[in-house]
Amino acid sequence: MTVDQKESGLKANLENKIRKADLRPTKQRIALAELLFADGNRHITAEILHGEALEAGVRISLATIYNNLHQFTAAGLLREVVVDSTKSYFDTNMDPHHHFFHEDKGMLEDIHSSKLEVSNLPDLPEGTNIASIDVIVRVTSN
């Protein structure tokens, strides 16, 4: 198998992922999917992703970055992690898990769910359901 075939196989997979989300595999979406999903889990902001896309030579506007981050999130390919009141982070890891947040670097790191337990949760407020439980362990360098 040539490098080209491997490449096209990867792209085909990403196109599939995009199609399954009921979205058209445009040049921009494929490029973003490649940056987001091709190589392991990522935690990323819109600005950073935009920078990476431009670096990779993909002409794409910031509005399109936001559009697609939200569409991917709605489709269950991404989730948003709220850790900082000044910017939004998107996470490609959809398994149940928690996070270390490196406050000085503004960086997220996964804590696998099996590695951390939340217990003794009190009764929920009357008439409510759990949407999610987020544990953020905020760390600083020493």
Place this chain on the structure above:
Amino acid sequence: MTVDQKESGLKANLENKIRKADLRPTKQRIALAELLFADGNRHITAEILHGEALEAGVRISLATIYNNLHQFTAAGLLREVVVDSTKSYFDTNMDPHHHFFHEDKGMLEDIHSSKLEVSNLPDLPEGTNIASIDVIVRVTSN
């Protein structure tokens, strides 16, 4: 004891609290301290606090609200809780505790620390210290 004496006793306490934070007890600060601390714990945004101050007849600018929320936070009288990427919440409860976040109402509710346990925390990333651990139980109405 007259109502006036009770009032001035309360205000004197708040002035003390402000003075201990190395801040001058201005009309605005005393009014904010009254709204924040006089009647039990609160979770509040800058806009809401501003609205309440104006309602209470205190002329105060939004810049002053932000200045004072940050000064009170720096002084350890408040803490910021990050739950929503679009606005900041400030919490008057300085005891260790966690939160329910009512996603539809944008409302925070305390979970007393004793009511919830986080266990099996993995080793911290090399060279880091825990700054805090935040557990947010996101709930929606059903």
Place this chain on the structure above:
DNA sequence: TCAATATTTTAGAAGAATTCTAAAATATAA
């Protein structure tokens, strides 16, 4: 008490992140 000094408040401008608008470009379906 009364300046002198330090701090605070404020209006409005500025900044940063995100969303909106509506027109041009692209993708899909017939």
Place this chain on the structure above:
DNA sequence: TTATATTTTAGAATTCTTCTAAAATATTGA
């Protein structure tokens, strides 16, 4: 291919928050 639906985009708009620098207020200590 042509018609239709979706997507991208530039730039304007919006929202929350911070900054600026001038006026107001609080404190100090003679």
